[in-house]
Amino acid sequence: MRLALYQPDIPQNLGAAMRLSACFSTPLDIIDPCGFPLTDKALKRAALDYGGHAMVTRHPHFAAFLSAPERRGGRLILIETTSEASLYDFAFASGDTLVLGRETAGSPPELEAAAAAVLRIPMAAGLRSLNVSVAGGIALAEALRQTGRMAALHNPGP
Numbered sequence: 001m002r003l004a005l006y007q008p009d010i011p012q013n014l015g016a017a018m019r020l021s022a023c024f025s026t027p028l029d030i031i032d033p034c035g036f037p038l039t040d041k042a043l044k045r046a047a048l049d050y051g052g053h054a055m056v057t058r059h060p061h062f063a064a065f066l067s068a069p070e071r072r073g074g075r076l077i078l079i080e081t082t083s084e085a086s087l088y089d090f091a092f093a094s095g096d097t098l099v100l101g102r103e104t105a106g107s108p109p110e111l112e113a114a115a116a117a118v119l120r121i122p123m124a125a126g127l128r129s130l131n132v133s134v135a136g137g138i139a140l141a142e143a144l145r146q147t148g149r150m151a152a153l154h155n156p157g158p
Contacts, residue, residue, distance in 0.1 A: 001092075001149060002027045002074070003140050004065065004099040005132070006111055009035035013103060016133035022053035024140055025153065029097065030058045031065045035104070062110060071097055075116035079139045080107050081129045083120040090119055092143040100139075103132050 003026055008014045014030070021028035030038070038058075059065035066076075074095030079087070099115070101107030112118060121130060121138050130138070144150040 001094055001140070001143055001147060002029060002071070002097040003136055004029035004031060004097050005136075006031045006062070006099055006107065007033060007035065007102050008132070009103045009105075010132075011036050011038075013131065013133045014038075017136055018054040018056060019050040020133065020137050020140065021055060022050040024144060024150075025055075026140060026144070027055040027057065027070065029065060029068070029071075029099075030056060031062055031099075032058060032060050035102070062114075066114060076114050077139075077143075078107060078111060078115035078118045079121065079135055080112070080118050081120055082106075083118040085117065085119050087119045087121050087139055087142055090117060092146045094147045094149070096143060098136065098139050098143060100132050100136050 003017065003021055005014060005017055005028070008030065017028055057068070057070065059068060065071070074097055075093065077092070077096050077098050079098060079100050099111065101111060119139070121135055123130065141150065
């Protein structure tokens, strides 16, 4: 299981995704270009003390992401507000990569065309969308739960 951000626009959301990646022990792919300068210093600042625990791979463009060896054999699953298919009616597999589009522009046609499935997170009527990192957390938790990886995470007692 992997999580991917397509051309992220907001550094704080990338930081939250890095923390999510670290806490769920799931690799994070960043598909450039980002909407902000992404230097090593900026990455460290965004991730706080979780950066060293996150498994982050940067890809210079979408084609490089699609052909990356670590993605071979897995499906690309797009989380998008415009889909009719619910996240909770989908059967995830351990090799899936969950990808989220840009915060300000959503998902371009090339991203939707490459996806094996396009899913939405159900929410109250009349509301537009969740924060991209929140959506990533919800989708990743459900995918990990379905594939048995959530139960495998270490959860210390009280």
